Amino acid sequence: MLDEVTSALESLTATLATEDDFAVLLHQMCAQVVNAVPGVDEATITLLTDHQPATIASTSDVVTRLDTDQYAAGHGPCVEAAGSGKLVRVSVAEAAGQWPDFARDAAAAGFGSFLSAPLVITGEYGGGVNCYSRQDGGFAELDEKLLELYTSAATPALRVYSRYQQARDTVEHLRTALTSRAVIDQAKGILMAVRQISADEAFTLLVEQSQRENRKLRDLAVQLVSQATGITAT
Numbered sequence: 001m002l003d004e005v006t007s008a009l010e011s012l013t014a015t016l017a018t019e020d021d022f023a024v025l026l027h028q029m030c031a032q033v034v035n036a037v038p039g040v041d042e043a044t045i046t047l048l049t050d051h052q053p054a055t056i057a058s059t060s061d062v063v064t065r066l067d068t069d070q071y072a073a074g075h076g077p078c079v080e081a082a083g084s085g086k087l088v089r090v091s092v093a094e095a096a097g098q099w100p101d102f103a104r105d106a107a108a109a110g111f112g113s114f115l116s117a118p119l120v121i122t123g124e125y126g127g128g129v130n131c132y133s134r135q136d137g138g139f140a141e142l143d144e145k146l147l148e149l150y151t152s153a154a155t156p157a158l159r160v161y162s163r164y165q166q167a168r169d170t171v172e173h174l175r176t177a178l179t180s181r182a183v184i185d186q187a188k189g190i191l192m193a194v195r196q197i198s199a200d201e202a203f204t205l206l207v208e209q210s211q212r213e214n215r216k217l218r219d220l221a222v223q224l225v226s227q228a229t230g231i232t233a234t
Contacts, residue, residue: 026057033129034059037146038136041111045119046127048083053082053127062109062130069105076102081116081128088116088128089144105134106132113138117151180218187221190228 030043044067045057053071058064070076076099081088091113096103106114115135120126129151133139184206191202206224210217 023056029129030057030059033131033150034146037115037131037143037151039113039133039135039140039143040115040131041134041138042080044130044132044133046078046116046130047119047121048082048126053079056127063130066102066105066109066111066132067130070099070102073101075099076127077114078102078116078130081118081130082126085118085120085126087118087144087148088114089139090114091138093136110134112136114137115143115147117144117147119151120155182222183225184217184221187224190224 028047030045033043034040042059042063044059046053046067047056053067055067055071056065058067067078068098070078073079077088077090077095080086092103092106093112095106095114106112111132112135115131115133115138116128118126118128129147129149131139131143150201184203187206188199188202191197191205192199195202195205197205199232206217206220209215213220
C-alpha cells in the first residue's frame with residue numbers, strides 16, 4: 001500500500017514538471033488517489049475560494065453532482081471536511097442521521113462510504129480530497145492514514161505550483177498593462193499632433209470619449225491608432 005502512495009507521489013512530481021494547467025494537475029491527483037488508497041472508487045477535490053466551495057477536479061460526473069448538491073444544501077461530509085479542515089470518515093448509513101440528503105443521494109448512486117482529508121494550498125485555497133467507495137465498510141483507519149500521507153506529501157508541491165502560477169499570471173497582467181499603455185500613448189501622440197494639444201489634454205479627451213461611448217480606454221486607443229495609421233494595432 002505504501003508503494004502505491006509512493007508511486008502516486010512520483011507520478012504527481014512528474015506531472016508537475018510537465019503540466020502548466022492547475023486544473024489538469026488536480027484531475028491527475030484525483031486519478032492517483034483512486035489508485036493509491038484501497039477502496040476508493042471515485043474521487044473529487046473541493047477548493048474553497050472566499051469560503052465558497054467548488055469541485056475543481058473529479059473522476060466522474062456522478063460524484064461531482066454529489067459534491068455540488070452538498071454545496072447547495074450547505075451541509076454534508078464534503079462541506080464539513082472542507083470547512084473544518086478535519087478528516088471525515090463515515091459510512092453512508094451512518095451519515096443518514098446527520099446528513100440525510102447526502103445519505104439518500106449517495107446510496108442511490110451506489111456508494112456506501114465516504115472519506116475526506118483536508119487540503120490547504122494557499123491562504124486563498126483550502127478544501128479537501130474526497131473519496132467515495134461502493135463498499136459499505138469501504139474505509140478503515142489505515143485508508144485514512146494513507147490518504148493523509150498522500151495529501152500531506154502532495155500539499156507542499158501544490159503550494160509551490162500555485163505560487164508559480166500566480167507569478168506567471170502576474171507577469172501576464174504586467175505584459176498586458178504595458179501593451180495597453182503603449183497603444184494609449186500612441187493614441188495620445190496622434191491627438192497631440194492633430195489638435196496641437198498637450199499630453200494631459202489628449203489623455204482627457206480619450207477618457208471622456210471612453211466614458212461617453214462606454215468603451216474600454218485601450219479599445220478606443222486601438223481604434224484611433226488603426227484609423228490614423230491604416231495598421232491594425234494590438
